[in-house]
Amino acid sequence: MTNIYNEIIQSKVECQKLLAILLDPDKIVLENLPSLISKINQSPATHIFIGGSQVENNILDELIIEIKKSSTLPIVLFPGNPSQISDKADAILFLSLISGRNPDFLIEHQVKVAPILKQTQLEIISTGYILIESGNETAVERISKTKPLDRNNLDLALATALAGEMLGNKLIYLEAGSGAKQAVPLEMIALVTQNIEIPLLVGGGIVDLQGIQNAYAAGADLVIIGTAFEKDINFFNLN
Numbered sequence: 001m002t003n004i005y006n007e008i009i010q011s012k013v014e015c016q017k018l019l020a021i022l023l024d025p026d027k028i029v030l031e032n033l034p035s036l037i038s039k040i041n042q043s044p045a046t047h048i049f050i051g052g053s054q055v056e057n058n059i060l061d062e063l064i065i066e067i068k069k070s071s072t073l074p075i076v077l078f079p080g081n082p083s084q085i086s087d088k089a090d091a092i093l094f095l096s097l098i099s100g101r102n103p104d105f106l107i108e109h110q111v112k113v114a115p116i117l118k119q120t121q122l123e124i125i126s127t128g129y130i131l132i133e134s135g136n137e138t139a140v141e142r143i144s145k146t147k148p149l150d151r152n153n154l155d156l157a158l159a160t161a162l163a164g165e166m167l168g169n170k171l172i173y174l175e176a177g178s179g180a181k182q183a184v185p186l187e188m189i190a191l192v193t194q195n196i197e198i199p200l201l202v203g204g205g206i207v208d209l210q211g212i213q214n215a216y217a218a219g220a221d222l223v224i225i226g227t228a229f230e231k232d233i234n235f236f237n238l239n
Contacts, residue, residue: 003123004047004074004076004090004091004123004125005091005123005125005170005171007074008171008199008221008222009199011046011221012199012221017216017220017221017222017223018046018047018221018222018223019043019044019045019046019047019212019222019223019224019225020045020046020047020048020049020076020201020203020222020223020224020225021040021043021045021047021048021049021224021225021226021229022049022050022051022078022203022224022225022226022229023036023048023049023050023063023226024051024052024178024226024230025050025051025052025059025060025063026052027052027230028059028063030059030062030063030066033063033066033067034070035233036233037066037067037070037071038070039233039234039236040071040073041070041071041073042236043235043236044236045073046073046074046222047073047074047075047076047222048067048071048073048074048075048076049076049077049078049093049224049226050063050064050075050076050077050078050089051077051078051079051080051084052080052084052139052178053080053139053140053142053143053178060084060085060086060088061086061088064086064088064089065088068088074090074091075088075089075090075091076089076090076091076092076093076125077089077091077092077093077122078093078095079092079093079095079113080140080143081109082109082112082113082116085113085116085117085120085122087119087120087121087122089122090122090123091122091123091124091125092117092122092123092124092125093125093127093129093171093173094110094117094124094125094126094127095127095129095173096110096126096127096128096129096164096169097129097131097144097146098128098129098130098160098163098164098167098169099129099130099131099132099146099148099149099160100131100144100145100146100147101146102144102145102146104144105144105146125170125171126168126169126170126171127169127170127171127172127173127201128160128161128163128164128165128167128169128171128172128173129173129175130149130157130160130161130164130172130173130174130175131144131146131148131149131175131176131177132148132149132151132157132174132175132176132177132184132185132188132204133148133149133150133151134148134151134176134177134180134181134182134183134184134204134205135180135181135182136179136180136181138176138177138178138179138180138204139177139178139179140175140177140178141177148177151182151184151185151188152185154185154187154188154191157174157188157191157192158191158192158195161174161192161195161196161200162195162196165196165197165198169198170198170199171198171199171200171201172192172196172198172199172200172201173200173201173202173203174188174189174192174200174201174202174203175202175203175204176203176204176205177204177205178204178226178227179227180204180205181205182205183202183204183205183206183207183211183215184202184203184204184205184215186214186215186217186218187218189202189215189218189219189220190218190219192219193218193219193220193221194219199221199222200219200220200221200222201220201221201222201223201224202215202220202222202223202224203223203224203225203226204224204226206223206225206228207228208228209235209236212225
């Protein structure tokens with residue numbers, strides 16, 4: 001069994017930046033998957049994340065099986081609710097929405113799914129999930145019924161990240177949300193990464209390659225690209 005978390009830690013130690021492409025099963029047409037995976041294989045991606053705020057179709061297992069036929073990248077579940085579990089993946093981000101105060105997303109969903117996860121071989125990676133204000137209401141905000149943290153309140157974002165680390169989270173994920181108008185502020189990324197020891201993931205609102213590089217330069221260890229790649233599978237083409 002792969003140990004994806006140790007690989008993330010090792011990359012952080014060696015200052016090697018990581019990139020995940022987030023695929024939403026509701027937006028995937030299986031017939032188009034070979035060309036999609038071909039583009040991912042040609043990209044700088046180091047991981048494939050799979051999940052969405054509200055997955056309504058039932059193709060998760062099939063989707064992962066098909067991806068594994070033509071890609072060797074680790075597949076990590078990024079679940080929006082307890083139904084988004086598949087033992088075909090390699091790992092799962094065991095998310096707690098620590099920026100909100102809705103008990104369902106802090107602990108209730110986790111309690112429901114824990115017995116299911118116990119029966120799988122998935123690597124479970126405890127992740128403190130922090131939603132940051134991005135200029136518009138995102139799917140995460142709407143479904144979780146929680147308000148994001150003020151993008152200008154850097155101290156609150158840092159305190160929340162520190163609390164997640166002290167609670168035992170293995171990763172901190174700063175998220176602007178799918179389709180966000182604004183990405184996580186670079187000064188927030190810098191402040192958080194300078195004050196926590198665990199790896200920092202950053203996603204949402206990054207619309208171009210420069211945005212990825214800016215997040216890296218600010219201190220993100222792993223950047224997640226979702227909507228931008230959904231809109232243009234040639235996102236990573238240099239010409």
